[in-house]
Amino acid sequence: MDIVEAIGKVLLVGLVFGAGLPALFAVGMRVHSLGSDQVADEGTIVSHGNPAMRMLAYAIFGLVALVILVALLWITRQTIYYYTDIKLFPFGYK
């Protein structure tokens, strides 16, 4: 049942990162939109945005960037280990 276990892992981790990351990004976009100026069709500003909301949005985007950075380190983990002997993750090494 090795295969079943592997499949389960891939599906779970895939959902968390593959579906979760775009969702997180979408949340960031939603928050940013809530914190932005509301502009009427003619271009007049109806209400000013909330800078605190926008800061929150940037923080969320920052988190997304961090996850992408971790993904990059994951892709290159073997190479890093080969050249520097540093194991960045507790598993996944040949």
Place this chain on the structure above:
Amino acid sequence: MMKDMSGETLILVLLVITALGFDFTNGFHDTGNAMATSIATGALKPKVAVALSATLNLVGAFLSVEVAATITKEVLNIQQTSGDDAGQIVAGLTPTTALLIIFAGLIGGILWNLFTWLFGLPSSSSHALFGGLIGSGIAAIGLSGVNWHGVFAKIIVPALLAPVIACVVAACGTWLVFAITRRIAEGRKEQGFRYGQIASASLVSLAHGTGDAQKTMGVIAMALIVTGHLDASTVSHGLPLWVVASCAAAIAIGTYLGGWRIIRTLGKGLVEISSPQGMAAEASSAAIILTSSAAGMALSTTQVATGSILGSGVGKRGAQVRWAVAGRMAVAWLTTLPAAGLVGAASFYIAHLLGNVAGGIAIFVLLVAASAYMYWRAQQNKIDAGNVNDDWDETTGSIVPADLGTIVPTAVAGESASGTTAGPTARSV
């Protein structure tokens, strides 16, 4: 003896050239997996997208440090898999025969890659290579030469599951994204998600470079070990620079030249894709590709990417999914192993029939001829950066855009035959 040695060396040289050729076809076949969605939504201009993907594939290929020289153990029983002799061929096989098996297998892989490219069908390059090897292995040493357990557990089962898992993950991601951003203005949504698309597509390209170039490096390393030009024990400390550099260059150039026919099918043919769907699809692909290789179950990047794109269509209410195109793809996937296998087996028989050196040269010539023919056929209705995003022709369902048709007189009497461009043309694609 001398004649044997130089004959063997000639086959080795042809094999290396062919392996690089396979790497090249692997490159353009898989560009679409990462970049089709970004090109289709305009997140990246076509040429920029392939340049970015090529660069990342190049970097990824150079990052591959621990390449397996026992690459064939997944499908064949022709190499020692462990111990001091790891990488050496098993007793009972001459180096020349082993070389011919690999050579014929590569030919099977290349020709299938070209065939599917001609029809704009994304199909797994890994499966094409493995299929070719299985075919030539059976032709050379019979059914016992095949590692059936490996084939089933590592290739067939994952192949059945990859598109399903990818579809599920991408569908969830897409559904979530649309639910969360329902209130946001369309323009802002498209713009924001384009950045996300570029990031996720880049990850897929990098993952592809680190994973796929290794295949060819492993094949070349194996050929070198078998003919005594490389010591098996040094492989784990890194391969000769020329092997790494040539494989990296081959896959990068292939990626840059960009399999536009396949990009078109993935980006326009399957699903009419918008920015948020594109990001969800590529993020899903990236996550699954990276997770599965860590879990020791290397899934085909093509099948994952296609499944993800389908899933992004499924996840969005009202999105148009062309199941007929998906069906054609599924047929191509199911026939990959047997078809490549047949070509691999045939190549081995021809080589064996004519005698080793003459046979090797003969199948190389056949490979070049067949490749040239398919390339020529493709040029008859050329898809490139200029028309890759043209509207999909719903009536024919072929990759050829409707207005690429030549002037064809219509069959209906009474209609002017003075040069109306016909939609469904009579060409067979």
